[in-house]
Amino acid sequence: MFEALSERFESAWKTLRGQDKISDSNIKEALREVRRALLEADVSLNVVKDFVADVQEKAQGAEVVSGVAPDQQFIKIVYDELVGLMGDANEPLADADRPPTVVLMAGLQGTGKTTAAAKLALHLRKQERSAMLVATDVYRPAAVDQLITLGKQIDVPVFEMGTDANPVDIAKAGIAKAKADGVDTVIVDTAGRLQIDQDMMAELEQVKTAISPDEVLLVVDAMTGQEAATLTHTFHEQIGITGAILTKMDGDSRGGAALSIRQISGKPIKFIGIGEKVEALQPFYPDRMASRILGMGDVLTLVEKAQEEVDIADAEQLQAKILEARFDFNDFLKQTRLMKNMGSLSGIMKLIPGMSNKLSADQLQQGETQLRRCEAMINSMTKQEREDPDLLANSPSRRRRISKGSGYADREVSKLVSDFQKMRSMMQQMGQGGGMPGMGGMPGMGGFPGMGGFPGMGGGMPGMGGGMPGGGGRPGFRGYSPGSKKNKKKKKKKGFGSL
DSSP states (O other): HHHHHHHHHHHHHHHHTTTTSOOTTTTTHHHHHHHHHHHHHHHHHHHHHHHHHHHHHHHHOOOOOOOOOOOOOHHHHHHHHHHHTTTOOOOOOOOOOOEEEEEEEETTTSSSSHHHHHHHHHHHHHOOOOEOOOOOOOSSTHHHHHHHHHHHHHTOOOEEEOOOSSSHHHHHHHHHHHHHHTSSSEEEEEESSSOOHHHHHHHHHHHHHHOSSSSEEEEEEEGGTTHHOOOOHHHHTTTOOOOEEETTSSOOOOSHHHHHHHHHSOEEEEEOOOSSSOOOEOOOOOHHHHHTTOOOHHHHHHHHHHHOOHHHHHHHHHHHHHHTOOOOOOHHHHHHHHHHHOOOHHHHTSSTTTTTTSHHHHHHHHHHHHHHHHHHHHSSSHHHHHHHHHHHTTTHHHHHHHHHHHOOOOOOOHHHHHHHHHHHHHHHHHTTTTTOOTTTTTSTTTTTTSSSSOOOTSSTTTTTTTOOOSSOOOOOOOTOOOOGGGGGGHHTTTTGGGG
């Protein structure tokens, strides 16, 4: 969602390149580009004025650091101001002294409020906190049924009393049920409207008074830009909220909501929705978001995504295979599906420092297509062929059979096998050098079967040592073995929680 904003900021940096130092004269054009970038991203005018004034003041007073170019100094100043604008640090969900912690969800219709409630419940489950959903939206057709369906999907209980009961009574009964069942957190889904009206506000106030929630989270749509910030301010004035969940961050919104909410409403963004899937919810970290906006990537979020998907036992087993050159097509398929679980190729690339603007949409789409092609050819192999790739290297007849079964030309199957053999040798060398166990490089990237290197990437990923960020010699992450949900306690003991 920040591509246009990132490109504008890049234009601002260019005006300072080649300069000896930051001065009043040479930052005027840079500040003008920053102002344009923010206004085009639909950031509130007042926020833009204050932001640019603060950047100008800091830039003019900045001391020239030996060995640091003026454009890099300016980027650091803008980065710090962006982080401050969005709230300095992540503000976690409250945890009541005496359970259950009660979370009241509010928002207009169409913002994804009911789905956000289920996403939050799943997020809590990943943190080993039990949750219960309470359905009090008795007005929107099928709202209760939607929450029940989502609850079954994520294995979280849903309390409901149908559509004839009073929402206040449902909320009170749901919390009583949660207390009796020893549930950690209760998430109360309330009714929304197409616009703010007094009936909606009055009912929200009644529910809030009846259950005394620890958190009141407003779900707002990132696509509405600075209007999302105004909405947050209005709800806070009338109801009193503790934070916001910003949904549809994966859409084509311009970023104004993320940059305006804290400044206008005074309330933090606590979570962001990054997709339609129920797993697509992330805590909001201002520093990570600022890095993404400035095209610096977000390694920590990428590592956390891998951490959720990779099982330590599988990782260790795969590492042994890499070291002994026993990596086979089954392992490749497993790694490809792991990457799919982490998100789209374009989404992953945006988290890699320096890669967010390196590849075009067409190149990323080509990468996705190549991965699907590899998978189709591997699915046409026998079990024996998958486990022993050397069989295919020495048998043209086997390759012809796979070609007919997958619908791809003989030469493409031959290239897959040839690339795989080269990759296996490369991975053995990388594994012996201390890469990222369990990842073995990112499937579909430079040098992997059927890819021959991403277009424009020279057959590999610059600065990545042939693997994912955090592997292959990246400082601070060497030898990192992410674990699955089953290994949360192990990871905490090993210090992964501090990444």
